[in-house]
Amino acid sequence: MKVSLLRCSRCGRTAIYRRPYEGIALCKACFLRDIEERIRRTISKYDMLKFDDHIAVAVSGGKDSLTLLRILRKMERRFPKSKLTAVTVDEGIRGYRAEAVKLAREYCGELDVDHVVVSFRELFGRTLDQIVRSKKELSPCSYCGVLRRRAIHIAARNAKANKIATAHNLDDEVQTILINIFHGDAKRIARVEPVLVDPAGRFAERIKPVCEIPEKEVALYAYLTGTKFQTTPCPYLTTALRNDVREMLNRIEEKHTGTKFTIFRSMERLRNYLKLSIGAAELRNCRGCGEPTTQEFCEVCKTLGTTLRSGSV
């Protein structure tokens, strides 16, 4: 019996991956190069970076953020005026976050990148576990999302970074789009985008260089580069609608290859129409903490249910 090996569509060596949505196969070297090249294309297409940016990279310790850090570090070496700072948020999730912080610290050491850890306890006076125990109205992910975003912004500001890079991959973005639709949050669709600019200029610009790479390929990249990443899922994950949406999207993608990309593009067009008619929201200072917000109190103050002193959050 003759066993025929799958060959790399680019160089003819033994392939290690079949990419269904392009109908090609890739060897290890060509796969790694391809992912880096595609991230570079995303950065250039959305005009994400300048040669002298100081980028705060949000590093959770998972496969996505460590991959992002690795690739940005590789790119940064070619731009002597640029700078990277890795930021890890310790939300205070017992039995979960400590391992991730350790992995992030080690990886930053390996890549020779400055590493900053900020915690919910230190910034907001309590851990996520404590918040979840005392508040039941929203899902843990809703509280965490609002506070983590603010924590990263504060860390970036303290480090004097002018950009924040997060490792949202294609699956994350497409899930968020559907969740917004499922929640009836039509306006938020316009805010799921590769580059998020604060019109008031008080928060650093947020960029998502991995937003066009499927989750599976980010995981493969991390695996092939020998990256040690956290594999334990967050203990709060099961409570989230996101989990069901993820499963459902994977099932549909399996039968209808390319659907995730199509949804991403579909929303890109929709976003442009939406922006035309919604227009930019007007920002003012939160009466609680003084940070920019579109409402009287910002989401962080509403989440914490407190009126915080200006500047402390």
Add this chain to the structure above:
Amino acid sequence: MKVSLLRCSRCGRTAIYRRPYEGIALCKACFLRDIEERIRRTISKYDMLKFDDHIAVAVSGGKDSLTLLRILRKMERRFPKSKLTAVTVDEGIRGYRAEAVKLAREYCGELDVDHVVVSFRELFGRTLDQIVRSKKELSPCSYCGVLRRRAIHIAARNAKANKIATAHNLDDEVQTILINIFHGDAKRIARVEPVLVDPAGRFAERIKPVCEIPEKEVALYAYLTGTKFQTTPCPYLTTALRNDVREMLNRIEEKHTGTKFTIFRSMERLRNYLKLSIGAAELRNCRGCGEPTTQEFCEVCKTLGTTLRSGSV
């Protein structure tokens, strides 16, 4: 052991249905009244009908269309100047459509409603089975959708009806919204709406009075009223993305009650924003058949791949 029966939340009699998204239970009489009342509210909310409308009701012979016909007939009795004509399209699907046409004919007889049958063969010169055999680019549902819509419009025009009522239920509409997103068809989202007006006034206005009733409740209504409807699914159904989207939505609805309604409302808001920025498409006459279209040739002529004589289609 004491068995406690579920009681109707409205009248206290034995309930036959628990409605998860409202947390209530209903007896048979209250359920039937509730569905009719809700359809009446949808009609009034979207300003679907006037007292002297002549409505062509698209009747396939399935549970949805027979239920719609029954309820409209009940309402029509109170408006002596209104008129109903049931329209059944025979697409030419061997082993499937004949039964439905028979069921539709019998039900129209029972309700004393005029019934017209139009066929793809007579209007377009070939059956759906023949089209599917000769054309492979699109799914059978894509061909069928375009031609069936036209067939209903022609039948309505011939019957001098000024409105066309179709029995799209909540599930149908929500599935279509997601399919448009999955297909990258953002602009089409703006066209999934309860009332569709042809700006040129050459086609009758299309209304969807059942669009706010979940499929399950339409089925229960048909069952409780003893309606004999076709239960065989269309033999082409398995090839469609719609099938996967239906399953996925039902799974999510089961765990997150009310999601279908939320998506419907979410899209209602989105549609308004979209309409603001897209604006109305300009219509001209199709070079093939003379019917109104936004392009050089209408979808029907493109589907058939022919240049048809004006007026024949």
